[in-house]
Structure formats: C-alpha cells, structure tokens
Amino acid sequence: MQTSALRTQRWIRRFVCLLSELCVLSCAASAYEPGKFYWQGKTQEKVIALTFDDGPGRFTVPILDLLKKHNIRATFFMEGTMVETYPEIARQVAQAGHEIGNHTYVHFNYRLAKNAAPERLTHELAQTEAALERAAGVRTQIVRMPHGYYNRTWLLPTLKEHGYALVHWSFGTDWHLKVPQEQMIQEYLAAAKPGAVFLFHDGGRRREKTLAVVTAVVEALEKQGYRFISAEEMFKGS
Numbered sequence: 001m002q003t004s005a006l007r008t009q010r011w012i013r014r015f016v017c018l019l020s021e022l023c024v025l026s027c028a029a030s031a032y033e034p035g036k037f038y039w040q041g042k043t044q045e046k047v048i049a050l051t052f053d054d055g056p057g058r059f060t061v062p063i064l065d066l067l068k069k070h071n072i073r074a075t076f077f078m079e080g081t082m083v084e085t086y087p088e089i090a091r092q093v094a095q096a097g098h099e100i101g102n103h104t105y106v107h108f109n110y111r112l113a114k115n116a117a118p119e120r121l122t123h124e125l126a127q128t129e130a131a132l133e134r135a136a137g138v139r140t141q142i143v144r145m146p147h148g149y150y151n152r153t154w155l156l157p158t159l160k161e162h163g164y165a166l167v168h169w170s171f172g173t174d175w176h177l178k179v180p181q182e183q184m185i186q187e188y189l190a191a192a193k194p195g196a197v198f199l200f201h202d203g204g205r206r207r208e209k210t211l212a213v214v215t216a217v218v219e220a221l222e223k224q225g226y227r228f229i230s231a232e233e234m235f236k237g238s
C-alpha cells in the first residue's frame with residue numbers, strides 16, 4: 001500500500017515537472033517580444049512573410065482560397081470595424097489557421113493627432129480585441145499601425161505596456177491604384193529577398209488588382225524557390 005502511494009507521489013512529481021518544462025518551452029517559443037519593432041526577418045533562407053491589412057472584406061475569401069491552394073499560412077492585420085462588419089470572414093481566417101494581428105479599430109492616422117495619443121491607441125486596440133474575441137475567439141500579440149505610423153516616443157512603450165509587438169513591412173505598393181498591374185508585379189518581384197515582409201490589402205473596395213498581383217507574385221516566386229510564411233514564423237526567436 002505504502003509502496004504504491006510512494007509510486008503515485010513520484011508520478012505526480014514527474015508530471016508536475018513535465019508540465020513546468022512544457023510551460024517554459026512554450027513561453028520561450030513565443031515569437032514576439034512586447035514593445036519590439038519587427039519589419040524584416042534575419043535569415044538567408046528563401047522565405048517571405050505575406051501580410052494582409054485592412055480586412056476582413058470581400059476580397060479576403062478569394063485570398064484565403066489562393067493561400068490554401070499554395071498551402072501558405074499568412075498574417076492578417078484586421079481593423080475592428082471591419083471585423084464587426086464581416087465577423088464570419090474573420091472567423092474563417094482564424095479557422096484556416098492564419099495569424100491575426102490588430103490594425104486598430106477605425107484606422108485613424110495618428111500623424112494627425114497633435115499630441116501623443118497613447119490613450120486613444122490603447123482604446124482602439126481594446127475595441128478591436130473585443131471584436132475579434134466575439135467574432136473568432138482570438139487574441140492578438142501584434143499590431144500594425146495604420147498608414148505606417150511610427151514614433152520613437154510613446155508608440156513602442158504603449159505597445160509594450162499592453163503586451164504587443166509592432167510589425168511593419170519591408171515592401172508594399174498595392175494601395176497605389178494608378179500603378180499598372182504588370183508594373184506592380186515586377187516591383188514586388190524586385191523586392192523579393194530572404195526575410196522580406198510583403199504588405200498587401202485584403203480590405204478596401206477595389207482590390208481586384210491586389211488579388212491578381214498576389215497570385216502572380218506567389219506563383220513566380222515559388223518557381224524561384226521561395227516559400228511563404230507568416231510573420232510569426234519569420235520572427236520566431238529573432
């Protein structure tokens with residue numbers, strides 16, 4: 001009796017040890033450091049992170065189809081108001097296993113704020129988290145600022161305080177509606193390099209060209225030996 005009680009105790013101790021080891025491992029595996037600025041991967045491997053902003057929207061689903069066809073996990077930076085408009089699509093993105101980041105609630109251009117606006121940003125991020133929680137049951141770790149806003153004073157400390165990292169991009173041009181499609185494809189291809197972070201937009205009204213450009217860019221770069229990954233995979237451990 002005593003021996004079996006001792007044995008049980010020993011097993012419990014081993015189990016607790018294993019659990020704490022797993023916890024340490026999973027904490028160490030978290031890709032991002034809060035308050036850190038990421039924009040390009042440090043790798044010699046032919047990998048490029050694909051990121052999509054301003055969604056979800058009506059072009060998100062065809063983009064999901066394209067990613068599925070090529071077996072790509074990408075990153076979607078969603079706007080809170082769009083998540084509330086298209087909760088089903090936000091859920092679809094999450095269910096397809098893509099990474100989701102916070103792109104604020106109303107896409108305010110913080111350059112227009114006369115003073116530091118940490119409270120406004122914190123409020124917008126929380127509104128988007130709530131929308132994402134309701135729609136897709138996800139919580140994000142990363143933020144992409146609307147209009148590529150950046151400052152050295154309050155932005156990173158505010159994000160750090162709330163556990164977020166900032167993810168920018170190394171190349172993107174698809175919002176320029178006047179640039180011809182073929183030229184845009186060539187611009188993305190010219191910007192391809194190991195560790196690149198490409199920005200595209202799945203949200204917005206006129207994204208037919210984006211869809212065509214992403215399709216062509218993915219196909220061409222796969223032929224050159226590139227593999228497409230999420231921001232999370234790109235920045236893991238960097």
Ligand SMILES: [Zn+2]
Pocket residue numbers: 053054103107145146147
């Ligand atoms: Zn945006």
